[in-house]
Amino acid sequence: MNPSEGDAAVFLDRDGVLIQDVGLLRHERDIRIPRGVPAALRRLSEAGFRLICISNQTVVARGLLDEPAMHALHERVLARLEALGAPPLTASYLCPHHPHADDPEYRRVCICRKPSPGMVLAALRAHRIDASRSFMVGDRISDVVCGHRAGCRTVLVESGRHSDPPIVGMTSTAMIEPGTRQPDLLAASEWIVSQAGPRNTTHPAARATG
Ligand SMILES: [Mg+2]
Numbered sequence: 113m114n115p116s117e118g119d120a121a122v123f124l125d126r127d128g129v130l131i132q133d134v135g136l137l138r139h140e141r142d143i144r145i146p147r148g149v150p151a152a153l154r155r156l157s158e159a160g161f162r163l164i165c166i167s168n169q170t171v172v173a174r175g176l177l178d179e180p181a182m183h184a185l186h187e188r189v190l191a192r193l194e195a196l197g198a199p200p201l202t203a204s205y206l207c208p209h210h211p212h213a214d215d216p217e218y219r220r221v222c223i224c225r226k227p228s229p230g231m232v233l234a235a236l237r238a239h240r241i242d243a244s245r246s247f248m249v250g251d252r253i254s255d256v257v258c259g260h261r262a263g264c265r266t267v268l269v270e271s272g273r274h275s276d277p278p279i280v281g282m283t284s285t286a287m288i289e290p291g292t293r294q295p296d297l298l299a300a301s302e303w304i305v306s307q308a309g310p311r312n313t314t315h316p317a318a319r320a321t322g
């Protein structure tokens with residue numbers, strides 16, 4: 113990969129994509145990894161993509177977990193994924209805010225909460241990622257809008273809350289169509305790899321093995 117052009121990445125929503133969406137995740141015992149997720153992450157990593165988690169975690173704004181506990185629980189999610197054979201993620205970005213938070217410290221209209229693109233934009237800068245060769249995968253239209261605003265292609269997976277109404281803070285005029293709809297992350301990973309150009313592989317021969 114030409115070092116001047118930046119890496120390609122797949123930005124991944126967490127709840128409903130990497131793990132089952134069980135509502136507001138507060139306990140390690142409620143972490144459920146859907147079948148196919150570790151294999152999907154391996155597929156994307158082997159195709160040359162950086163993997164970065166981008167998640168709204170209103171559990172903090174709602175006063176159900178403090179910020180250190182939220183990060184500790186997220187570390188347990190990552191450890192569970194790796195224990196099942198997933199490659200390590202490059203980074204995770206978690207927004208603890210909500211415009212109607214119970215806790216005033218977290219009650220704000222921030223630039224990180226999806227559908228705002230703040231977390232993806234920060235990741236693009238921090239990890240020298242080329243947005244135009246990158247993808248955002250989420251189960252809600254707020255994920256799609258976030259990825260689109262950051263300049264990435266988008267995938268809506270129908271493995272979570274894809275049929276829920278838009279999240280708080282979204283207006284109907286902000287909605288757009290995803291680049292594709294796929295049943296789950298494994299199907300999404302196959303679609304992304306099929307779309308990616310040869311620059312996403314470390315060696316041209318690597319494409320033939322896909
Ligand atoms: Mg989700």
Ligand SMILES: [Zn+2]
Nearest residue numbers: 207209222224
């Ligand atoms: Zn935020």
